[in-house]
Amino acid sequence: MPVSDLLTRSCLERGHHPAVIDAEGTLSYLDLGAAVDRTVGWLRSQGITAGERVVYAGGNDRVFLALFYATLRIGAVFVPVHPELTEGQVGHIVEDCDATLAICSPADLARCRQEIQWTSADGFTAEVPDDSIAVLIYTSGTTGRPKGVVCPHRQMAAAVEAINSCLRYRADDVVLCRVPLSFDYGLYQALLCALTGSTLVLAERGQDMGLLKLIERHGVTVVPLLPALAQILTLLQRKRQRPTAVRLFTNTGARPGRAIMSELLELFPGSAFASMYGMTECKRISILDPDAYADHPDSVGMPIAGDLIRIVDGGNRELGPHEVGEIVVSGETVMAGYWGIPLEAQKRFVRRDDGSLELHTGDQGYLDEDGRLYFVGRDDDMIKRRGVRLGLTEIEDAAERIPGVSAAVALRPEPEDGPLDLVVRSELPVEEIRAQLVQRLDPARRPDRIVPVDAIPLTSNGKPDRGAVKRLLDPPAHADHATTLPFAQTRTTHGPVAV
Numbered sequence: 001m002p003v004s005d006l007l008t009r010s011c012l013e014r015g016h017h018p019a020v021i022d023a024e025g026t027l028s029y030l031d032l033g034a035a036v037d038r039t040v041g042w043l044r045s046q047g048i049t050a051g052e053r054v055v056y057a058g059g060n061d062r063v064f065l066a067l068f069y070a071t072l073r074i075g076a077v078f079v080p081v082h083p084e085l086t087e088g089q090v091g092h093i094v095e096d097c098d099a100t101l102a103i104c105s106p107a108d109l110a111r112c113r114q115e116i117q118w119t120s121a122d123g124f125t126a127e128v129p130d131d132s133i134a135v136l137i138y139t140s141g142t143t144g145r146p147k148g149v150v151c152p153h154r155q156m157a158a159a160v161e162a163i164n165s166c167l168r169y170r171a172d173d174v175v176l177c178r179v180p181l182s183f184d185y186g187l188y189q190a191l192l193c194a195l196t197g198s199t200l201v202l203a204e205r206g207q208d209m210g211l212l213k214l215i216e217r218h219g220v221t222v223v224p225l226l227p228a229l230a231q232i233l234t235l236l237q238r239k240r241q242r243p244t245a246v247r248l249f250t251n252t253g254a255r256p257g258r259a260i261m262s263e264l265l266e267l268f269p270g271s272a273f274a275s276m277y278g279m280t281e282c283k284r285i286s287i288l289d290p291d292a293y294a295d296h297p298d299s300v301g302m303p304i305a306g307d308l309i310r311i312v313d314g315g316n317r318e319l320g321p322h323e324v325g326e327i328v329v330s331g332e333t334v335m336a337g338y339w340g341i342p343l344e345a346q347k348r349f350v351r352r353d354d355g356s357l358e359l360h361t362g363d364q365g366y367l368d369e370d371g372r373l374y375f376v377g378r379d380d381d382m383i384k385r386r387g388v389r390l391g392l393t394e395i396e397d398a399a400e401r402i403p404g405v406s407a408a409v410a411l412r413p414e415p416e417d418g419p420l421d422l423v424v425r426s427e428l429p430v431e432e433i434r435a436q437l438v439q440r441l442d443p444a445r446r447p448d449r450i451v452p453v454d455a456i457p458l459t460s461n462g463k464p465d466r467g468a469v470k471r472l473l474d475p476p477a478h479a480d481h482a483t484t485l486p487f488a489q490t491r492t493t494h495g496p497v498a499v
Helices: 003-015 030-045 062-073 087-094 106-117 153-167 184-196 205-218 227-240 258-267 394-402 430-440 466-470
Strands: 018-022 023-027 053-056 077-079 102-103 134-137 148-152 175-176 199-202 222-225 247-253 272-277 306-310 323-330 349-351 359-367 372-378 382-385 386-392 405-410 421-426 449-454
Touching: 003 030, 003 184, 018 062, 018 184, 018 382, 023 030, 030 062, 030 106, 053 062, 053 087, 062 077, 062 106, 062 175, 062 184, 062 386, 077 148, 102 106, 134 153, 134 184, 134 359, 148 153, 153 184, 175 184, 175 205, 184 199, 184 222, 199 205, 205 227, 227 258, 227 405, 247 258, 258 272, 258 394, 258 405, 306 359, 372 382, 372 386, 394 421, 394 430, 430 449
Parallel strands: 018 199, 053 077, 053 102, 077 134, 175 199, 175 222, 222 247, 247 272, 421 449
Antiparallel strands: 018 023, 134 148, 306 323, 323 359, 349 359, 359 372, 382 386, 405 421
16 A cells, blocks of 8 residues: 555544644644645645655645655655755765755755645646655764655555554544654654554754643644654653643653663653564564563563564574574565665665565674563673673663663773773762662662763654764863772763753
């Protein structure tokens, strides 16, 4: 099924129900459908045809959604770009995907918005094969130049259905999307709302201090989280203590600390938490049922419907329960590889005997005896210390379980046998954090030093930015003044800040 059919169905069945709320107001499903029709007309006036790539660097608003659905309706390929990327980064994406139309500069965005407003509606809909490409989503490029993940209609539709079978969004839900729509976590909120006929509330980063009022005003029931957003909502609700209609928090990517989530659920009575694991190359891989969170708070859940997870060692030998290895996934939501790169050159995607693709995530984890997945760390986050192979996220998780530690980032030692620094956002004395970590971590996992900071820098998608965290530290933080004392205390307050 073409992904754009999700919206078409809700327009027919939920026409007068609010579809999207943004800074300009509210659009019903019929209103949004009309906006898509006008945008189809505008794209066709620009000469866009099936298969051509349309790059868009807009923010969280109705124009993004109209252009997304309209591009898919005519069979073209939508390429969302985060509006905060540099000109060079955007230029690479435009060139790499051989875009026919790129709407990226402020002038382009303003012209597009203005022209669409005065374009006549065009109800044209192309015959879109399920295996045709719907979206190219470019990865962050932390390990090299960004690569475009090829997302066909079939896999995207399967992912939306499978995710909702676990999360159970409802027609009366109001979903707050503070996550960028250019990030697949945000984009799929729009698709989940279209699937269920629910309401999407769009917010930008500049509205963070007013998020709680936004939640109250619109009766928000579902909040997709990133760590920074969890911290913001905790701080705001701690002060206001106002009742809300929030029933579900979700999270993927970097996970909020255990202490933050515990306090957040307490501050929003009646809410539950669904921890999820996935990556752009497969969208979603596993989801922990909210009812299981209390008993299995460290798990990221069971494989979603249609997917199979196995854990393998370096020789691709399948491992047993509780054995840590690479997470490998196959099934209906595995995307179609990277744009413009021959399959034999793609280490992540491997062709199976039946012709389907298997995704080697590069992430480390294990399955328990019941098939629940536990994420240990990215390959880039794995280190060997004192003869023990461990994940930096294990250290971060232990620190974030300490009440009073709202965020923690463990930095890879450089050189390999150098000191391991743990950067924390906390008002607790370093000695207290050290004492608690001694009880929680074995010697190999104990950091040499703790560095308190006032804020953890974030990427444009709201995840902790390890590179920026490392740059926050002054040279004295790596000098010899702390080499003989584990958990030496240093506080830095300069550099980029987040929450």
